[in-house]
Amino acid sequence: MKFKSPPVNSLSLDFITEFCIGLEKLENNRECRGVIFTSAVPNIFSSGLDITEMCGKSMEHYAEFWRAVQEMWLRLYGSNMVTVAAVNGSSPAGGCLIALTCDYRIMVENPKFVIGLNEAQLGIVAPFWFKDTFVNTVGHRVAERSLQLGSLHSASEAHRLGLVDELVPEVKLQEKAAAVMAQWLALPDHARQLTKSMMRKAVLDRLVAHREEDVQNFVNFISKESIQKSLRMYMEMLKKKKR
Numbered sequence: 001m002k003f004k005s006p007p008v009n010s011l012s013l014d015f016i017t018e019f020c021i022g023l024e025k026l027e028n029n030r031e032c033r034g035v036i037f038t039s040a041v042p043n044i045f046s047s048g049l050d051i052t053e054m055c056g057k058s059m060e061h062y063a064e065f066w067r068a069v070q071e072m073w074l075r076l077y078g079s080n081m082v083t084v085a086a087v088n089g090s091s092p093a094g095g096c097l098i099a100l101t102c103d104y105r106i107m108v109e110n111p112k113f114v115i116g117l118n119e120a121q122l123g124i125v126a127p128f129w130f131k132d133t134f135v136n137t138v139g140h141r142v143a144e145r146s147l148q149l150g151s152l153h154s155a156s157e158a159h160r161l162g163l164v165d166e167l168v169p170e171v172k173l174q175e176k177a178a179a180v181m182a183q184w185l186a187l188p189d190h191a192r193q194l195t196k197s198m199m200r201k202a203v204l205d206r207l208v209a210h211r212e213e214d215v216q217n218f219v220n221f222i223s224k225e226s227i228q229k230s231l232r233m234y235m236e237m238l239k240k241k242k243r
């Protein structure tokens with residue numbers, strides 16, 4: 001699955017809806033046993049949640065958007081397929097979450113590419129299921145420090161921390177992703193799927209059990225004037241950076 005929503009593959013409501021529909025089709029196709037996620041936009045895997053979906057909109061819109069974000073994560077983290085992220089560009093926040101939610105992450109070894117859960121830098125807070133996914137990948141200590149600081153890690157640092165599993169030169173990315181996929185698909189599906197479910201079930205169940213509460217937390221948090229102000233300032237900063 002190739003993300004192609006220029007300029008930065010931000011995760012808008014439309015993007016997320018298409019993502020979920022595409023994933024469901026593949027999940028229901030008995031001939032499809034694995035998916036590689038990558039980007040068709042140069043230098044960007046995904047810039048994370050589309051900030052314009054969280055800024056200056058109605059409470060109803062925030063709730064609809066957040067349910068879609070939850071749905072994307074539930075489907076991907078709970079997927080029966082082998083999921084490999086071929087990270088060929090920067091991947092902050094929600095973009096990093098997509099990579100973390102896969103079974104395996106391969107990143108291009110470009111020192112300009114960054115990845116991490118940088119929510120704290122925007123004055124917002126990664127919800128518990130972002131945090132759980134991060135802890136399950138890198139462990140508690142690394143996740144705690146990286147989340148509190150809202151760190152964006154270079155590709156080599158991300159590899160050192162275990163945030164990504166492998167680094168490759170750009171020209172080798174697709175070949176490597178295909179080789180990893182072949183390795184994972186060599187196992188009997190039922191054994192791999194039951195093992196994956198055993199490893200992820202508690203974290204998935206936690207969001208399912210608290211889904212509406214999590215929507216309300218998000219809506220209350222994001223609609224606060226202080227948070228809206230932080231997001232507006234962040235968007236301004238992104239625009240100024242270009243001038």
Ligand SMILES: CCCCC/C=C\CCC/C=C/CC(=O)SCCNC(=O)CCNC(=O)[C@H](O)C(C)(C)COP(=O)(O)OP(=O)(O)OC[C@H]1O[C@@H](n2cnc3c(N)ncnc32)[C@H](O)[C@@H]1OP(=O)(O)O
Pocket residue numbers: 007008010011044046047048049050051052090092093094095118119122124125126127217218221235238239242
């Ligand atoms: C206590 C209980 C609390 C419960 C709270 C619950 C939840 C709250 C948490 C919500 C979670 C949010 C997770 C997120 O994903 S937030 C999004 C974070 N994303 C970022 O910080 C990335 C921002 N973008 C960048 O850093 C850069 O754009 C880049 C990805 C590195 C690419 O850089 P470059 O190639 O130089 O491109 P530009 O910066 O010029 O961008 C082009 C264009 O795109 C706009 N844009 C970029 N990112 C986003 C985005 N995420 N959303 C919307 N728009 C984006 C950027 O403004 C430019 O627009 P213009 O061309 O119009 O200027």
